[in-house]
Amino acid sequence: MTEGDRAGVLLITPEPVGQRMAGPAIRTLELGRALARDGRSGPVTVVSLAGVDRSDPSVSLTAATDAAGLRQRVRTAAVVVIQGDVLGLHPWLADEPLPIVVDAYDPFHLEQLEQARPLGETGRRAVVRDCVRSLNAQLSRADLVLCASGRQRSLWLGHLAALGRVNPLTYDLAPDLSRLVAVVPFGIPEVPAPPRDRGVLRRTFPAISDEDVVLIWGGGVYEWFDPVVLVRAVARVLPDQPDVRLVFLGTRHPVAGVRTATDAARDAARETGTLDRAVFFHDGWVPYDERGHWLAAADVGVSTHKDHVETEFSFRTRLLDYLWCGLPVISTGGDDLAEHIAGHGAGTTVAADDQEGLADALLRAVGDQAWRARAGDAAATLGHSYAWDRVAVPLADFCADPARSPDLLLDPVDRLQLGLDRPAGSFSVLSRLRAGWREGGAELIARRLRARVRRPR
Template identity: 25%
Template sequence: MSQSKSCLVISYGPVPTPQYQKIEGGGMRCWGLALGLQQNGYDVTVAINQSFPLDISSQDDIALINWQEDEEFADLINTFDAVIINYSMGGPMSYIVDHISDHVMLVLDCYVPIYIEVSARNAKDMPTEYRNYSVDLTHWNKALMRGDYFLCANEPQKHMYTGALGALGILNPYSYKTNRVLVVPFGVEESLTINNPHNPYTELGIKKNDFTLLWFGGLYPWFNIKPLLATIKRLSKEFDNFKFVIVGGKNPYNQNPDFQRQYDETYKFIKSNHLLDKSVFFVDWVDYNDRINWYQHANIVISINSPGEENTYSWRTRVMDFVWGEIPMITNGGDPLSDSLISANAAIKLANTSEETLYNELQALIVDKKRTKKLKNAVANQKKLYYWSNVVRPISIAISSDYKPYLAEKKFKLDNRLQPTAPQTPPSRIKKLSRAPRRIVGIIRRKGVKRSAAVAYSTIANRMKRAKSTVKGKRYFFFSHPIDYTGAPLVLLDVIKDFTEKVPAKNISLIYPGGEKPLINRIRKLGISLDKAVLGIGGRLIRAQLGIKKDDFVLLNTVAIYSNYRDCILWMLETDQLNEATWFIHEDKPELRFGEDKGLINRIENLIKSGKLKIFVPSHQTAEEYNDYFSTDKIKVITLRVEVPEIYESEHKTSDFNTIRFMLSGTSTDGRKGQLLAISALAKLQAEYISKDPSQYRDFSLTLLAVGKDDYISSQVRSIGKGLLGNKVAFYETKPKDEAMEFTSKCNATICSSLNETFGLFVAEGMLMGHILIRNKASGYHEQIVDGKNGYLVNTNNINEFTKILEKIVNKNQSNADLKKMSDSSFEMAQKFKKANYYDQLIN
């Protein structure tokens, strides 16, 4: 293998460095893969999300960098021979798929059977869990469709993923002979270095001669913990020298309520039975380098699982770490790794997890401590099988081969003029159906023709209804992505409302794929027509569905509308079946939205040049970006209308600034709103300024709106925020606008640390409530801030600069009167947003 082969391993969370010592399994996995590949002669770089800033550029000859979803990162990933990333990372994974070149090998790490793991959580709020799962499913499947190779942890997983790839058409007659699902389990480092050898149990009051049973890791919902707790209660009464220690029971990186519930119930049981800090001890997550001391000084560690699919397909990260630490284990097994240890006499097998079985086995171990010592040698022998340098060899062979299955199949299909592998309904069937009498269509539908036939039926029925309707004159069509509580759909609701005041509501149609019921109900009350957008149907069916005429008004709202509807409208413009259309784009950075689709870009450029396609964006900076991208000067700014309830729209009193109540609003699922940057800067403010001279500074708080609970990034935002700021930070999930406004009204300063914006609607709403602004130069700043007048411009990526600006605001050297003057300026500047009328701007 050539020494020049380069590999990028992408992690969201930190990997173990001197700076970061509390590491979850994903970070450990990424670092292990990097070590193994580096030991096999590869040039390896590990990329960590910029939410975890690095203070070193390399470790153990492995380069370390930070990443974020921007053009620089999109370019960077295409400079490597291979990229490895966890396929279940959600939005960031989709970003990689959208921007990676076909010539770069994409290796998807699938060692967590995420489809099954999420399903096994037994969530209390099942509708929310199901909804989140459905959204995540699109990301996971999208990732698998692009992957070259897929890493799994064991043979059962290989069978599972082979089935999944077959269902998605990735496993097919062309690809069958290529082994793309590679068994690469979680490995271990060869070194067992103890940097700071000590017995941490003595600090808990546990004596050397006590029998210590260890639980190490999160108390996750799939662990059947209740029989064990009952056993612990019995053993604690019977043996004074019995101690049970739970280390890291609450995962600081996962705030999922179902995960938290198991921990809380365990803690409550222990406390109510008066065992806390007597025979049972809870310890927070420990530093990565210190975990070996917990392993070395315990008698045995326990791992109990709930039987089921999750157990069968899992590869227990914690069990692998126990092997590394050479600690004996007692387990009921059922997962492949534990079963292999039991077979090698390197672990004690529990026949089941009943209270009686647990009691009998643990009682025997307490009485005969020598039994656990015999297991240690067997564990050490098993450990050699899982050294990272050995584990990664299947990846090494794949990268060395330079064979890229995704690219090869793409060329094969192109060379042979083959259609995509997804099943297509024969055009002749739809054609015949579109001409069939309604009675025959009904018969065909009842007999179960594929869904495309049902869609055709629906569109024809709509067209017939419209032909008989009383709608006269010009019609107005608005196309949207899902109607939710994010900025673009809410703006569209205001646009439609303005149009209903100028044209008959019955002449207006909204075409959308679904959305939040309260918002849909609001739209219905306007009296307009609603049509469902259907992904995948062709232009002819779309035209039949909608019946758009040449002189009708058409508005596409955001780049994210369904591509088949977008392409249909562009085709109608190109063929003179539609005079003109308007595209209201709410996204910034066009290079990220349109990528390398040269065909689409050329179509848009030609339509802009001809005057058939008008594009509007919400800010001057965004207009400059799009004009430059499409080589034109015709893209214009539309002034957004911003309104808040009258009870909240007011100037502040001088006394309102005795405390600074910062707020930042925006979903946290992809990290783009920069919540962690704001948290870091405020934590630095507290540690380096306020704590040294509290009397010199105002108190402060931070309100973060629209931060979820269940997704990976939101969980980290919540955990890090609470860890650094404690009760000074409050988190709220996505709320309807009226509720969100109430939270915003209780604050007096708005932070915009977004990595991407097109305007920053929440900033303008804050201005109408008299908020001081702390804002970066993400698009919209021209319209919203004059540095030093209504707030401060700041480079929020520079934490030191960010902190100094915050210090200037909370420092009492700046009077309340000065802050009120800034607040008043914000309020005055925001008045222009209230007057904007969308009908006048779009039509006139």
């Protein structure tokens, strides 16, 4: 097949695409839909390496559980968009002669600083090191890197500079390096949020009434979050505001084997006497197409986290769903999106581990209906700026006229002159297996293979 025979965009995610999805699969599907609506890049196909259990009228959805099937699809596409550890699972992609977009909206190496603690120090070091190797391979090969915010853009520009990718060729192509790194935030649906229906919550939690003020935690609970401080703050305000209720929606990840950290939150609710009285845990994971009904039935969206470097470069995608549903937001500060929301009057932020400050924010939110209305209107207005078709424009522009990054087309001698001394495809499966064997033997290799397809985002 010649280069002129290639057409369309292929988006590849390592996670399953089905009724229940976490961030990576959601983002892949929604970016694919946005590209299809844009129409300039030709047919759009979304491929899952873990299986597909849904259909879609605007994009082709398919599973590719073996390399042969994936190779066939890659070799008919004009541009490929990858995320997670797709390149680590299929290193031959680095040698394919077509533009590859690396979606790096999730700095998963920073997440693993907390997520890998249960593995012990040796295992933790190995997992974080493996994540960095994966990112090195991807950024060494990327013709375009996507990130979720300006702060993330700075992170990835530093990483790319260390790999030699910030060089005269990429600079002369665009001195602001916009042809190397583009900001494409997570988005919200183009359709309006569902109408408010408290019955959605009451059917699962009969103790919740129409008069209650419901705080909702809309996503998974992972090690870098801090649900305990939220539970304790709810217990603290309950005597003054007996109508406050807190609901956690994401207690079991849709990808089998991915841990959630809800036990500590349950223990805190049990200890404070609020479990199943003021604090409730939904058993499982709400289907993606139904999440709007659950969120719209609540009054305030909440998210609390610890003071980690992960926070500094995170982009809390659950907050966007709160905006979509017109919910005022109460969140720990420190990340781009939470500060942006607070700056637009759509919510408020508190310091990490500040139980008293969080309780004060909850008291105001629960007791001041006028504040909830103002902040909710501001949230809905701000949400429009994050519509998928709007945030996806830089990707749509690239896919409409895809091109290789000029520094990746150099011969080996010229690559060395630029400081690109490591070929983009040199992180082979064999080399990574050898390194894993030296670090931890067969057990570590097996754990890494499981983690690559189950790593939460």
